[in-house]
Amino acid sequence: MNDYLIIGNSAAATGAIEGIRTVDKKGDITVLSEEAHLCYSRPLISYFLAGKVDGEKIIYRGRDFYSKNKVNLHLGSRAIEVDPDKKVVTSEGGREYPYQKLLIATGSSPLALLLKGSGKKGQHFFYNLNDVYHLKEIIKEGDSAVVVGGGLIGLKAAEALSLKGLKVTVVEKTPYLLSSILNQASATILEERIRKSGIRVIVNNTVEEITGTDKVEGVILGSGERISCTTLVLAAGVKPNTSFLENSGIPVNRGILVNEKMETQREGVYAAGDVVEGWDPLSENKRVVPIWPAAYCQGLIAGKNMAGHPMESSGEFPRNSISFFGLNIITAGLLEVNSGEEEIINYNEDKNTYYRVLIKDNRLVGMIKMGDIKEAGVLTWMIKKKMPAGDLKEKLKSGSLNPVHLPESIRSILYGEEGVK
């Protein structure tokens, strides 16, 4: 009998292991991981492709993490069924794993687009370490590559391929890049940086067909344009890995539904990370927030609760820190301006900095900082804690806000007991 069984071995699983071990030093922990790697930093796969980190540095914790935490790690082991009544998980190959407490931390997978001509050699996803190992084998300087999708993953793939000397074209369906975290004005600045770095960007267009016999030779766009390429990267969105739960009776919407303890609606079954739909205090809705910090924190909370130490999540909201060709970008919270919301924008063309915050009902609810990301976390905190921002508008307009500028009423909370809780 496993005291704790964890399916998946990435950010959320690591958080859970560390959470469990702060409470329970002895209980048996078993991890089932479909990928045959120690937990690695998924966001670093583009750095790995570009040669900026090696196979060692990409490992998230040290190699001795599992032995130090007394974890039975089953690599290359995929769970195919969960039975919360019998408290048993079955893996591919039919092995059964009984458990006391279960954590589902299976993350998400890239969407498979149904493109005409799919299934040729040279067609890749950009999601797992193995995707990058495969890419590394086939790409050569001077080759051409097309990336489908101008979101975070697609652009990170494009940047790395370009740094490896490939001629890269990004095709994005919506009118601008990174449209899930940027507004049009900031996306335009990013697009310019990316174009200047040698990548061709095509927006408002789609890849309709992949040409070639058994190998990718090119693509045909919705506009009719043909682009020749030997490598095609599909990065057109992701979906939570929940299909193996179909018969489990565990309620799944877009992701697995969890409460503030990261518990599903079946007793003893928890879920965390990209696979869950948890509470977003900003949109005041349940939603999937597919970012590394959220996955780790949810895992940590799940782990502590599984081990019997009650802990609640105050929710997670979207936030990102990324850079493309040296342009640093930090975003957090809500993006769209609706009625009753006020936008403060500070754009400095000479310095190539863009800054925008969104205020709703006197609270800060969203930010974009580009070029200059200094002290961005102060705004993240204000958003998270729903601090009043009305009196700070003048300061916010100047584009910089740090604890010195805060009224004492807010600063005392920041530096007090509840500051980072």
Next chain:
Amino acid sequence: MKIELKKEYCVGCGLCEIYCLVAHSSSREVIKAFKGEKEKAESRLFLEIDKPVSFPLQCQHCDDAPCVRGCITGAMYKNQEEITLLDEDKCVSCYTCILECPYGAIQISKKESLLPIKCDLCIGSGGEPYCVNNCPNGALILKGGS
């Protein structure tokens, strides 16, 4: 362990910044640190003034440190004394720590490395943090630990 701020005693003189730089220089001597070293060191705390308020932005070595939890590479970590430190070899300068730090206490180095820099409680300099020892008004106090 962390450095507590008595903001009512801070007059914004800037000695904390100067001595923080000295602590992180190779000579650990003021004149040499500012004039005689090939690569000038940097302060790891950041004095901010918005009159009449002034104080340094400085890592609080939080118990539930959001920078450690959020770090996508595992480079930001807690040592055995619960001091928040950065493994510079592991860091890729993604700046998720800057996104997560509510104190604005992590900033980007002006050196070529572009690494995030922050207060390390003078862990490599021996003895008490230089800012605490050199604040003329006793506005910075080391709390907790030995």
